[in-house]
Amino acid sequence: xxxxxxxQPEMSVQEAETVTLSCTYDTSESDYYLFWYKQPxxxxxxxxxxQEAYKQQNATENRFSVNFQKAAKSFSLKISDSQLGxxxxxxxxxxxxxxxxxxKLTFGKGITLSxxx
Amino acid sequence: xxxxxxxxxRDICQRGTSLxxxxxxxxxxxxxxxxxxxxGQSLTLIATANQGSEATYxxxxxxxxxxxSRPNLTFSTLTVSNMSPEDSSxxxxxxxxxxxxxQYFGPGTRLTVT
Numbered sequence: 001x002x003x004x005x006x007x008q009p010e011m012s013v014q015e016a017e018t019v020t021l022s023c024t025y026d027t028s029e030s031d032y033y034l035f036w037y038k039q040p041x042x043x044x045x046x047x048x049x050x051q052e053a054y055k056q057q058n059a060t061e062n063r064f065s066v067n068f069q070k071a072a073k074s075f076s077l078k079i080s081d082s083q084l085g086x087x088x089x090x091x092x093x094x095x096x097x098x099x100x101x102x103x104k105l106t107f108g109k110g111i112t113l114s115x116x117x
Numbered sequence: 118x119x120x121x122x123x124x125x126x127r128d129i130c131q132r133g134t135s136l137x138x139x140x141x142x143x144x145x146x147x148x149x150x151x152x153x154x155x156x157g158q159s160l161t162l163i164a165t166a167n168q169g170s171e172a173t174y175x176x177x178x179x180x181x182x183x184x185x186s187r188p189n190l191t192f193s194t195l196t197v198s199n200m201s202p203e204d205s206s207x208x209x210x211x212x213x214x215x216x217x218x219x220q221y222f223g224p225g226t227r228l229t230v231t
Contacts, residue, residue, distance in 0.1 A: 110159050
């Protein structure tokens with residue numbers, strides 16, 4: 001079974017600064033997807049970024065980028081130019097390719113990010 | 118992308134009673150997922166629901182406690198039965214996309230059991 005570990009329960013960043021959220025995972029599969037989800041106080045889960053394991057290039061979405069190290073099974077999220085609206089709980093998640101769209105997500109415990117004005 | 122709605126958005130219930138949560142999707146999907154998020158915790162999968170067949174439950178969750186219906190390709194319900202305060206959680210409905218394999222979530226139902 002796959003596991004996802006987020007060892008930092010909380011982090012804080014100054015507005016406009018950069019912060020990196022860590023995530024490691026364990027799997028015996030070679031093909032899979034990794035995701036970062038954001039959950040603000042509204043509790044709506046919002047997809048921030050995704051990474052296909054077969055792609056060596058790190059995914060980027062505007063101010064959000066990942067550092068994907070497949071051999072080390074590491075998948076960190078970097079938020080640049082942090083904004084007050086980035087304050088939320090962030091979850092790292094793993095998804096197998098085996099069952100396609102029917103595969104479930106395995107989540108880490110999450111990290112609460114606060115942004116200081 | 119898929120737009121998912123859930124009803125109710127929140128409820129306060131007495132112990133021993135049951136609550137049925139509805140999940141509606143704006144497009145046809147094969148599989149729907151139900152997650153539980155206990156206060157301040159991560160999401161835990163309760164079960165996956167395929168239209169026309171019995172739901173598949175994860176370890177620690179049983180059908181008698183969390184019966185699920187999936188009458189068609191756009192709708193599902195999750196019932197939380199014989200509730201206790203430990204059932205106080207956010208319950209989220211989710212569907213998977215065919216490509217690029219991301220998963221979409223409903224807004225969640227916040228349940229408080231007193």
